[in-house]
Amino acid sequence: MVSATATATNGNGHENGVGDGVVIDCRIENLYYGDFHAVRDTHVPIRKGTITAFIGPSGCGKSTALRCVNRMNDLVRGFRFSGHVHFRGQDIYGRSIDPVAVRRSIGMVFQQPNPFAMSIYRNVAFGLRLNRFKGDVDEQVERALRGAALWDEVKDKLSASGLSLSGGQQQRLCIARAIATEPEVLLMDEPCSALDPIATRRIEELMLELKERFTIAIVTHNLQQAARVADWTGFMMVDTSRGGRTGYLVEFEETKKLFDEPAEDLTREYLQGEFS
Amino acid sequence: MIPPEGIGAARRGATGDPPRIDVPDLERSLKNVRTLFSALMSVVTVTASVVALYPLFSVLYLLIVRGGRRLGLSLFTELPPGAGMIGGGIGNAIVGTLVTVGLAAVLAVPFGILAAIYLAEYGDGSRVAGVVRFSAKVLTGMPSILTGVFAYAAVVVVTGSFSAVAGAVALSILVLPIVMLTAEEAIRMVPHKMKEAAIGMGATDTQTTLRVTLPTAMPAILTGVMLSLSRAMGETAPLLFTALFSDFWFEGGLGEPIATLAVLIYNFSGSPFDNQIDLAWAASLVLVAIVLVINLAGQALTKRPERR
Numbered sequence: 001m002v003s004a005t006a007t008a009t010n011g012n013g014h015e016n017g018v019g020d021g022v023v024i025d026c027r028i029e030n031l032y033y034g035d036f037h038a039v040r041d042t043h044v045p046i047r048k049g050t051i052t053a054f055i056g057p058s059g060c061g062k063s064t065a066l067r068c069v070n071r072m073n074d075l076v077r078g079f080r081f082s083g084h085v086h087f088r089g090q091d092i093y094g095r096s097i098d099p100v101a102v103r104r105s106i107g108m109v110f111q112q113p114n115p116f117a118m119s120i121y122r123n124v125a126f127g128l129r130l131n132r133f134k135g136d137v138d139e140q141v142e143r144a145l146r147g148a149a150l151w152d153e154v155k156d157k158l159s160a161s162g163l164s165l166s167g168g169q170q171q172r173l174c175i176a177r178a179i180a181t182e183p184e185v186l187l188m189d190e191p192c193s194a195l196d197p198i199a200t201r202r203i204e205e206l207m208l209e210l211k212e213r214f215t216i217a218i219v220t221h222n223l224q225q226a227a228r229v230a231d232w233t234g235f236m237m238v239d240t241s242r243g244g245r246t247g248y249l250v251e252f253e254e255t256k257k258l259f260d261e262p263a264e265d266l267t268r269e270y271l272q273g274e275f276s
Numbered sequence: 277m278i279p280p281e282g283i284g285a286a287r288r289g290a291t292g293d294p295p296r297i298d299v300p301d302l303e304r305s306l307k308n309v310r311t312l313f314s315a316l317m318s319v320v321t322v323t324a325s326v327v328a329l330y331p332l333f334s335v336l337y338l339l340i341v342r343g344g345r346r347l348g349l350s351l352f353t354e355l356p357p358g359a360g361m362i363g364g365g366i367g368n369a370i371v372g373t374l375v376t377v378g379l380a381a382v383l384a385v386p387f388g389i390l391a392a393i394y395l396a397e398y399g400d401g402s403r404v405a406g407v408v409r410f411s412a413k414v415l416t417g418m419p420s421i422l423t424g425v426f427a428y429a430a431v432v433v434v435t436g437s438f439s440a441v442a443g444a445v446a447l448s449i450l451v452l453p454i455v456m457l458t459a460e461e462a463i464r465m466v467p468h469k470m471k472e473a474a475i476g477m478g479a480t481d482t483q484t485t486l487r488v489t490l491p492t493a494m495p496a497i498l499t500g501v502m503l504s505l506s507r508a509m510g511e512t513a514p515l516l517f518t519a520l521f522s523d524f525w526f527e528g529g530l531g532e533p534i535a536t537l538a539v540l541i542y543n544f545s546g547s548p549f550d551n552q553i554d555l556a557w558a559a560s561l562v563l564v565a566i567v568l569v570i571n572l573a574g575q576a577l578t579k580r581p582e583r584r
């Protein structure tokens with residue numbers, strides 16, 4: 001593990017780690033789940049006020065890489081990691097770092113909707129209460145639900161259980177819950193996989209709105225979506241050459257450049273395969 | 277690209293032959309062995325449940341017919357009558373049962389839930405957890421009279437008197453393992469992704485447990501609590517030489533013997549006096565009613581519409 005002092009040599013070790021606009025500098029050298037070598041050599045700088053997308057085939061470690069950024073992988077038994085994730089000039093894997101504090105600044109929407117078994121209102125207010133939010137909770141809840149394009153559907157039943165919603169509604173509830181606390185960075189793991197095209201568009205618009213204030217990283221299987229919303233895109237792939245199934249970053253570029261003139265053959269093949 | 281004739285046309289074109297599909301016979305018919313078997317099994321299961329309910333309803337019927345005779349205000353406001361006397365009630369035993377079982381709940385439920393949290397969330401796979409879980413399972417199968425013997429030795433002998441506390445201790449030993457095991461199961465049933473969501477929001481382990489896991493598991497935990505308290509309420513053996521009995525009203529003396537419905541039923545049902553036998557029936561009815569009310573209340577509590 002690289003120590004926090006490495007920041008100084010990192011080039012973006014300014015006070016807030018935003019020297020060249022990079023809020024989060026995620027460098028995964030090797031990542032293991034127990035004996036399983038899941039990801040290697042993945043370096044993704046996430047720039048402030050942009051949307052960064054991860055694309056690639058299923059199982060290549062996109063979720064794993066994303067979950068590294070707010071230390072969600074800590075929950076997995078046998079998780080080992082070498083590399084660093086710099087956030088505001090600090091290595092969040094540093095010894096003195098409290099993962100709880102990290103997660104309050106870096107929110108997450110998960111691949112599968114996971115609302116709490118409580119009312120819609122309390123789902124959204126959950127993070128506000130955790131953070132001892134001082135303002136008007138009702139107003140903030142409404143704002144978050146509107147932001148997630150869910151308000152009109154639930155405004156008359158805020159006290160109904162979050163679990164009573166449809167799958168797509170649940171996912172939007174989770175998005176509302178995550179944006180209610182206005183985290184500095186928002187990680188979204190395939191936020192639209194359970195949504196219809198209209199809700200998907202709405203969420204994409206939301207992401208574009210939000211990136212003015214937050215920094216967003218998403219995982220998506222929908223290449224058009226990456227092309228539509230992302231400023232930067234990382235393409236990941238599985239390497240089976242050494243007998244395992246280790247994911248790694250093939251290419252990280254500005255979205256337009258990656259889609260129009262990819263530097264790597266692998267990227268071109270993948271994009272062609274998916275688009276035709 | 278899809279050809280203008282449609283996908284089916286393309287596929288047929290490729291293989292030459294149109295695909296043949298046998299139309300299955302969809303009509304339900306008793307001639308079919310599977311249908312017959314399924315119908316037979318329905319009959320068997322319905323019969324079995326009716327047979328299983330029969331004793332329950334006959335007991336209830338008997339309780340209502342025989343115990344209902346003495347139902348009246350005096351049943352709840354008067355003290356048990358002595359041998360050969362007429363009238364009287366079981367007021368002090370009702371209060372005593374509620375006090376003893378309530379005290380047992382206070383002793384056992386918090387312990388049980390906390391232990392369950394440890395078993396399900398923190399000590400998973402550890403040696404301590406394994407030993408504790410095994411002991412709890414053994415404890416659920418223990419004859420209830422043994423908990424009475426234990427409380428007698430641990431409380432009555434030590435303090436030098438039969439007491440409500442001793443009775444409550446005996447009952448709490450019965451309640452504890454049931455609460456613990458059902459609560460552990462309930463906590464385990466909370467989906468992992470829900471906890472993940474809380475942790476992803478920046479909740480600490482404690483906050484996750486208190487604000488997400490426990491509330492989600494609470495209905496199932498309460499069911500376990502209700503079940504075990506109902507069972508404790510009917511237990512006589514653990515109380516016989518711990519709480520003993522009292523012919524007087526409970527006046528806050530937890531260190532003194534206390535009357536309970538279970539012991540009253542035990543004492544009076546063998547009595548040669550009709551008055552006391554009638555009261556034993558009435559007490560049984562009241563006991564069943566209390567258990568019913570507790571369970572209904574528990575259900576209402578867990579289904580309570582949520583505040584925003």
Ligand SMILES: Nc1ncnc2c1ncn2[C@@H]1O[C@H](COP(=O)(O)OP(=O)(O)OP(=O)(O)O)[C@@H](O)[C@H]1O
Nearest residue numbers: 033036038057058059060061062063064065076245
């Ligand atoms: N908790 C875990 N424990 C062990 N192995 C895991 C765990 N989570 C993921 N993996 C493995 O790590 C690899 C990468 O998984 P990951 O979920 O990151 O893929 P992904 O790119 O997000 O795939 P998808 O697009 O299907 O969601 C897979 O081979 C997966 O089996």
Ligand SMILES: [Mg+2]
Nearest residue numbers: 062063111189
């Ligand atoms: Mg994934």
